[in-house]
Amino acid sequence: MSVPHVLLALLSEGPKYGLQLREEFEAGTGEVWPLNVGQVYKTLGRLERDGLAESDDAGQEGPQKRFRITADGRRALADWLRTPPDLTAPPRDELVMKVLVAARVPGTDAHAVIQEHRLYLLELMQQWTRLKEGEARDDLSLALVVDAEIFRLDAVIRWLDAADVRLARAAAAPPRPAAAPDPAPRLRRLGARR
């Protein structure tokens, strides 16, 4: 996540102090992303150096210093909001790796491995849902963060379901003759872009 841009977004509402920025950052991200005050001042220092933010008084240090966004900062913020994050390469997901490995290790019941992960993920989803039911009910930022997490976990569970079916189908089908090696497998190409 881009801390500098979230700080710029907060400064776009008006000049603010460092401590205030930290509090508003945490409130604005549903309090699920912690940010320590050192990180805030370090980031503000960089924003100032790059001309994206400026402080009231260059002489003062620490909590007395008030920051405001510059015109360049507003442009950088607007650009960032409209620039899609890089999702082209598949992430190196540990769970995907575990299932791939479970399918290969002799004597391992891949379905049982999948089931354990499925139950764990469902329990996590239950926790997030309780948060949605309670605190997130009147907190829009938290509700959005919780929804995002629930959708992410849901996608992983769906993938596990699909993997379960695929593995069962592969076990039932006779093995196919080995194909000639693909000179440029697509996944490898994707991976190389990372």
Next chain:
Amino acid sequence: MSRPEPGGDAMSVLELRGVSKTYGQEPTAVRALAGVDLSVRAGEMVAVMGPSGSGKSTLLTIAGSLEDPDSGEVRVCGLPLAGMPRKRKARLRRRVIGYVFQDFNLLPGLTAAENTALPLELDNVPVRKARAAGLAALAALGVADRAGWFPDQLSGGERQRVAIARAVVGDRRLLLADEPSGALDSVNAGDVMRLLHEACQRGVAAVVVTHDAQLAAWADRIVLLRDGRMTGQTTRPPGPESLLMPRETR
């Protein structure tokens, strides 16, 4: 209602023990349930998840006494369903069990209030008393102002609220729901689950069948079915506070 017979779990509103059900004859017989044990306590919401054909809907129809198992025992509020005369079973269904269906199943010619009071009226509760209970149920679900509206005048979310009100009206103890959010979008579907969960917090036991993990996550416990067998269930997860950052480290 007669007293619970000894042998059941006193706290369980619904108890299934070794329940099996097979449809058709060999060699084409389909085993829908194979030795399923499930106990649901008052105030507890259990979600049953599984791929299609896993036995979810059969479990629900057997729990709702709409179908008999081939073997095993089913108790509702401690009462064994096996051998229960048809009339008593029907009365149990009207008084104790509420159903929520995927497509709401509201009668189009009746208003929301009339739909909600219908199960009580069918059970010979005096009309005025039934209507009052119906209005109270609509109010609990936040749709009291729609009492005089007909189903086709209601939004999808409102229709499902009325359907839930009808399912919990009076003194229902067991709520059975089959994909209760139907075709609602995820936010409205979440609202439906929230309402079902709130009904459980008022002491109702619920079994919700769904293939959707997001909806199942509203439940206190999630049971996984596959090929008619229970393959696992969640243990009670820790509270949501464990997801939030520890404040002292900030």
